[in-house]
Amino acid sequence: MAEHERRLAEAQREHWQRTYGEHPGMYGEEPSEPAVHAAAVFRAAGARDVLELGAGHGRDALYLSREGFTVQATDFSPTGLEQLRAAARVKGVEERVTTAVHDVRDPLPLADDSVDAVFAHMLLCMALSTAELQALVAEVRRVLRPGGVFVYTVRHTGDAHYGAGTGHGDDIWEHGGFAVHFFSRALVDALADGWQLQEVHAFEEGGLPRRLWRVTQTVPPENGGERRT
Template sequence: MEPKGTANVSDDGQDLAEVQRTHWQNTYTTHPGMYGEEPSAPARHAAAVFHAAGARDVLELGAGHGRDALYFAREGFTVQATDFSAAGLEQLGAAARRQAVDRRVRTAVHDVRDPLPLPDASVDAVFAHMLLCMALSTEETHALVGEIGRVLRPGGSFVYTVRHTGDAHYGTGTPHGDDVFEHGGFAVHFFPRDLVDALAEGWSLDEVHAFEEGDLPRQLWRVTQTRPGTPSV
């Protein structure tokens, strides 16, 4: 077995990225609305953070079929939801129409390995539930957080969750290097704490909250950090 964290997932990253894209496209097609309609606990936390900061518009990365994006819209935010699965976003759009929040929700198919399709300082808040711990290399994750910092307005909030190296699946399954391990076709980048700290360099790191979710149960961190600067009024 390859030692943990020694290889770089980017060595086979493009192939792995395409495998993961196909995996999620097939998953959402086969199991529409697979996560249900209730928002995740991290989304409820994020909404409270965003309201307290006076945010109006939210970018959600890895929105899937939209349970959290739709919750943000019902909470009164304008939401841009991105995912690399067109099938998931089609379900999100249909649900937004059923819930009569479609005027508050826009969707865009996007791979987070590419620059975010938004202008500088154009959103108040960003949310990503388990998106950063997908099959992204450490280098790609740093680039993504750099992009998030670019599109956030000064004082903007970023809330994300990741599975970490205390998770029972860490170090098991198919290794892809850089702390990425695959189980049942699903690849996860398990975060060590020093990666969380490194991604917060130049930000205000407000909270790192440990919690459990789902089967096993999965071990995650919920991270809240703020872009430096004074929010515009």
């Protein structure tokens, strides 16, 4: 990691720690629309074990656990995960949710072929370089079983904040203290290389609104071919 990337990563880690501390449960208790969609996709695929990357204070992890999945929730903010664990106890789902403090720049702390599905809402569009994203997606594929499903969302280059604020290179722009890697369609396609790309769905969220893609891709089944759409 280059020095400027290391400084940006540390600044963002501190920013999110402070934000969760000052605004507990900042995203509310209702699940995101992508999480609701992901639950249906995972259920249709027969998934039981779900890994959520960038779970924050846990609204989506808690929803997935209530839907019957066993959830492993990771985030680089201990404060966010503390809030998640407290909410899981209140809602009586603590036996279905485990947490781990983890920076996705590091290898995932799971064995090969150990989960059925992975979910990440706006985690991949954090301040991660393209090389770090490629390494992360390779890790996601490593821990997914054959036929496993990966659903993630990212802000894209059609978003109103793309090109605004402080530029850090590699399509990463910082606005209001939050650094975002805005995705081009070419980047989505590159990260799907070797997967079966099922869907790239455009949607909007929030008051700006933020413009995002919801991407669904699967690990080809053993001895199966690849399909790109």
